Amino acid sequence: MERNLKKIGLVNLVVQLALGAAAAVLAIYANTLAGRAGLVYLALGFLVLVVSYFQMGLEESERLEKLEFDELNKSRGSASLFNVTESEMFAAQRAREQFERFFVPGFTILVWLLQVAMVYVLWNWLTKVIPTPLKQPTVAMALFGLFALILFLLGKYSAGIARLENARLLRPAASHLLLAAYVSFTIAASLAAVQLGFPKVDLYVAWIFAGVMALAAVESLINLVLEIYRPRVKGKVGRLLYESRLVGLLAQPEGLFSTAAQALDYQFGFKVSETWFYRFLEKALAWIVLVQLALLWLST
Numbered sequence: 001m002e003r004n005l006k007k008i009g010l011v012n013l014v015v016q017l018a019l020g021a022a023a024a025v026l027a028i029y030a031n032t033l034a035g036r037a038g039l040v041y042l043a044l045g046f047l048v049l050v051v052s053y054f055q056m057g058l059e060e061s062e063r064l065e066k067l068e069f070d071e072l073n074k075s076r077g078s079a080s081l082f083n084v085t086e087s088e089m090f091a092a093q094r095a096r097e098q099f100e101r102f103f104v105p106g107f108t109i110l111v112w113l114l115q116v117a118m119v120y121v122l123w124n125w126l127t128k129v130i131p132t133p134l135k136q137p138t139v140a141m142a143l144f145g146l147f148a149l150i151l152f153l154l155g156k157y158s159a160g161i162a163r164l165e166n167a168r169l170l171r172p173a174a175s176h177l178l179l180a181a182y183v184s185f186t187i188a189a190s191l192a193a194v195q196l197g198f199p200k201v202d203l204y205v206a207w208i209f210a211g212v213m214a215l216a217a218v219e220s221l222i223n224l225v226l227e228i229y230r231p232r233v234k235g236k237v238g239r240l241l242y243e244s245r246l247v248g249l250l251a252q253p254e255g256l257f258s259t260a261a262q263a264l265d266y267q268f269g270f271k272v273s274e275t276w277f278y279r280f281l282e283k284a285l286a287w288i289v290l291v292q293l294a295l296l297w298l299s300t
Helices: 002-030 033-076 091-128 137-165 171-195 201-229 245-251 253-268 276-298
Strands: none
Touching: 002 033, 002 137, 002 171, 033 091, 033 171, 033 201, 091 201, 137 171, 171 201, 171 245, 201 245
C-alpha cells in the first residue's frame, strides 16, 4: 500500500486544484460573499497538499535508497561498497532530513503569515462590502454541493488509508480535503438560505469563515512557539509541523479525543493518553457535562 500513497497524494492534489479553480470562478460569477471568503481554505489546503506530496516523494526516494544499499551490501559485502562515505550513500536521507529541518518550519511560518494576511484582507473587505443580488444561485448551490460531495468522498478515503497504513503524510491532505468539503457544503447551504428569503446569511457565513481563519492563525503561532520547547526523542518521528490540529478537528469532529491525546503525547514526550485520569475523563466526559448542565439549570 505504501507504493500507492504517492499516487493518492497526486490525485488529492489534482482534485483540490481543479475544484478550487472551479469554485473560484463560480464564487465570483455568482457574486456570493461566503463563496469568496471560503476560497482561502481551498487555497491554503492546496499549498499543504503540495508540500505533503513533495515530502512523500522524498520519503519514497529514501526508502528506495535504503533498499538499494541493502542489496549492494548483500551482494558485494560491507567492505566493498566502492569506498564511498556514508553521506554519499544516503543522499536521499540527508535531503529528507534537511527538508524537515529547514523547509518545513519555514513553510509553516509562511502559512501563518498567509493566514494573518487573509484575516486582515477579509476583515477590511467584509466591513466595507455592500451585498448585491446573487447570480444564478440555484446553479451555484448545486455545483457547490457537487464539489462538497467529491471532496468529502476523497477526503474520507484518504483519512481511512492514513489511519490503516499509519501514513502521517496523508493525514494533512485528508483533513484539508474534508474541511474543503464542509466549506463547500456550508456555501451551498448559505445560498439555499438566501433563496428562502434570508439574504444576510451569505454575509454572516463569510464572517464565520474569517473568524475560523483567525483561530487557525492563532493555532499556527502557538504550534510554532511550542515546537521550540517540545522535547526531542531520538529515533521518534515527530508530528508534521504544518498539520493543523484545528483543521483535523473541524474535518473529523468525531476524533476530538484522539486529537487531544496526540497533542498531549507529542507535547510532553510521553503517553499522557495512557494515564488513568485521561482514560477516566474520556469515558466520563459526557456525564460530567450533563451533570454540569443539570446543576446550571437547578441554580436558576
